[in-house]
Amino acid sequence: MTTPKYKRVVLKLSGEALSGEKGSGIDPTFIKSIAQQIKEVQESGVEIAVVVGGGNLWRGKIGSEVGMDRANADYMGMLATVMNSLALQDALENLDIQTRVQTSIEMRQVAEPYIRRRAMRHLEKKRVVIFAGGTGNPYFSTDTTAALRAAEMEADVILMAKNNVDGVYNDDPTLNEDAQKYQELSYLDLLNEGLGVMDSTASTLCMDNHIELIVFSIMDKGNIKRVIDGEKIGTIIRRKS
Numbered sequence: 572m573t574t575p576k577y578k579r580v581v582l583k584l585s586g587e588a589l590s591g592e593k594g595s596g597i598d599p600t601f602i603k604s605i606a607q608q609i610k611e612v613q614e615s616g617v618e619i620a621v622v623v624g625g626g627n628l629w630r631g632k633i634g635s636e637v638g639m640d641r642a643n644a645d646y647m648g649m650l651a652t653v654m655n656s657l658a659l660q661d662a663l664e665n666l667d668i669q670t671r672v673q674t675s676i677e678m679r680q681v682a683e684p685y686i687r688r689r690a691m692r693h694l695e696k697k698r699v700v701i702f703a704g705g706t707g708n709p710y711f712s713t714d715t716t717a718a719l720r721a722a723e724m725e726a727d728v729i730l731m732a733k734n735n736v737d738g739v740y741n742d743d744p745t746l747n748e749d750a751q752k753y754q755e756l757s758y759l760d761l762l763n764e765g766l767g768v769m770d771s772t773a774s775t776l777c778m779d780n781h782i783e784l785i786v787f788s789i790m791d792k793g794n795i796k797r798v799i800d801g802e803k804i805g806t807i808i809r810r811k812s
Contacts (some may be wrong), residue, residue: 578618583732589605589627595627604792610666613699628654656703657682671700702716718780740752759811788805
């Protein structure tokens with residue numbers, strides 16, 4: 572049996588990752604597949620927390636583009652992440668995985684409020700913790716949430732699971748068949764070249780806190796476990812020493 576490379580990880584799922592090939596909404600079959608992959612990781616002894624986006628249901632950017640107040644549009648996006656988190660929690664608990672959803676915006680009838688020490692205790696007890704509601708503040712993305720929670724949880728790495736690409740490229744691989752995939756990058760490369768993997772706030776937070784980031788595809792079953800076991804798939808991003 573392979574020994575996992577990491578002890579505690581934060582898995583960042585975009586909202587689109589929960590919609591499967593549909594691109595929007597929630598695909599129950601695909602969520603079950605993701606839950607099964609998370610179960611494999613959890614059963615290997617790795618402590619795993621999850622940050623879920625909400626782009627499959629709502630994007631704050633869309634609201635602001637049609638004249639909606641940016642803060643209100645972002646709060647709607649935060650509520651979308653809560654809906655996705657509850658769907659993922661249900662799929663995990665159907666697999667007998669103890670799961671806790673913690674929200675940065677208090678809604679006690681739905682989930683626990685985010686409390687750092689309680690979240691860490693859940694992880695120590697091998698429960699999966701899902702962080703919903705973003706940072707609780709408008710103008711911040713769920714990428715920034717993943718970076719923030721990874722720093723707070725003292726995670727070894729952020730696993731950024733994508734449903735439309737298997738790593739970081741120098742150009743859009745869906746439009747340019749000659750686009751080159753990077754095996755490894757630094758956060759400075761990410762920022763200087765504007766590669767768009769995550770926003771600059773999240774990238775800087777990861778760089779300042781020496782948090783590794785691995786970008787890979789969620790579409791191939793078992794990829795989360797492969798990354799945890801140290802297989803070189805996707806693109807790894809770290810701070811230059």
